[in-house]
Amino acid sequence: MKFYYFHLMPYVMEHDEPSSWVTLSNRHYDPALGHTLYHQYLDQLEYAEALGWDGICVNEHHQNCYGTMPSPNVMAAMLVRRTTRARIAILGNGLPLRENPLRIAEEIAMLDVASGGRIVSGFVRGIGAEYYSTAVNPTHSRERFYEAADLILKAWTEPGPFAFDGRFYRYPYVNPWPRPLQQPHPPVWCPSQGSSETVEWAAKRRFPYLMVFTPIKRIAQVYAEYREACERFGYTASRYQLSVNLPICVAETDAKAEGLARQHAMWVYHVGLRMLPQFWQPPGYTSESSLRRLLSTRGKMPTELTYEDLEEGGYIICGSPATVRDKLRVFADELQAGIVCSGMNGGTHEKTLEMMQLFAEEVMPYFREDAHVDETVGVGR
């Protein structure tokens, strides 16, 4: 199994506002504290490489305290020069949120060349709230996503200059310098929450599918859908096309791990993901069929999830090293997931580093049958 260390770069704070997104005033943000946090978070990502993680991950979110990385490419650029081996996965750039997505093709190519071909390029639509923050019309979201992805892939793979004339994006000259170092282009991943349209789109292109913060039952369903779609497209999915993003909390004993998770892991759900219902589902963002399915299953909102829900539902992995190994086995053996992306939170920077070290020493080595395999060969392109 491959391990990627994932960071949200949250601005952890308590507040009574109805939403941590879009409307939570940025007067709550203290830039001096932000300076310290950015450096701690980047140290953690760099430490992950030193401890043997295969990749380190950044991502894009706007106008919230959940994740303070509106430009993931800026963070990736800092990591490029401070790491040498690990892949840097940008999970991802919100394609429809850009007025000029050719900039994404350019920025990723810059990072890929500078890093010696270590970039993984995630393509996402951005969550609903992002359409309030950027004012991009959510009814165009899916179409802009497909069109921007086509443009970027073409810009990476076809010699320029050429003209591109889409519905949303039009260029008389597409000819970005530099071109990416990885050929034909950096691997593309699709982090998502399981909409059938995205599953289909990713499977068709062999783009790995990353389930983010989803209960394990739903992960199993979507993986099955994805594998079935791959078969329909005439190939069998590699295990490195199926990945999962879930927080891990490991400590010397189960009880200690549970205590830490109750204290620190719940914040993401109870505060970080608190938002008004309309921010989850702006008009036209979700297809009618996907929304109808969502409404009829009526899952809990993140703020309603208890520690027990997260633990039993398999949203998080928590426990002693032995317990964490057992739980990870379920992902490795039953779900056949090839890549696990996880963030950790020990409560303080130092405790987080200790937790990472414990995981690297007591858990990771038990899942290294595939140490010699390059997870990006034959997938993501």
Add this chain to the structure above:
Amino acid sequence: MPEPTRLVVRDTPVDVLRAGSGPPLLYLHGAGAGGRWLGFQQKLAERFDVIAPTHPGHAGAPAAEWIEHISDLAFHYLDLMDTLDLPRVHLVGASLGGWIAAEMATFASHRLASLVLIDPVGIKVEGWIYPFLFGMELMDVVGMIFRNPVAAMALAPADMSVDTIMEMYRQSTAVARVAWNPYLYDPLLRRRLARITVPTLLAWGAHDRLAPLQCAEAWRKEIPGATLRVFDDSGHVPHIEEPDAVAAAVAEFCASREATR
């Protein structure tokens, strides 16, 4: 309430409510009021042949994917007039419907006997930014639209079943397609209002919080000869909040245009 009739206008299905007798009056509803036959319409039907189509995607009507811009809706209703063989109508539009009606008038004043705009949105007014209803919780939206929230009950959904929620989602999607950004206006419209050559009445709620009276002033300035009539006990939807008074004023205005033709 009259039975809805489904027409097809250039391949797009349209549900139409129609009742009354007299000169034809085309009524374009605001967001949230589609498919309804309100006291205002009933009152107008005493003196006019009231034709009230539902916008595509509203009130359970099928969405029309080709509609990308507010002018698409304007041409859609000019096409509807052709389909119904109506050379000239009194055109009355409220809020979003008023925006569509104003666009129609800039393209085809000659097809109109008169124009009534009830608290329309659609133009950028200096010093005013329309509050972003898409980002508000339902109760805040109600407070923004109605002077007296009790009047909002006329538009309340029957239940909160999955079907109803899906219908509301399709409707807000249809509105977002034409109004998300720029929000509630067409940057090209304001300069074009000078092209309106038909007698125009602006009916406005004194307490409109979405498009306050300063917006009414901007409209009055741009549309040659337009008359402004303010309704003191109303917010954004005077035709729902003071239906009798607004219907009487509209009927009087349209009838007077009828007399001078």
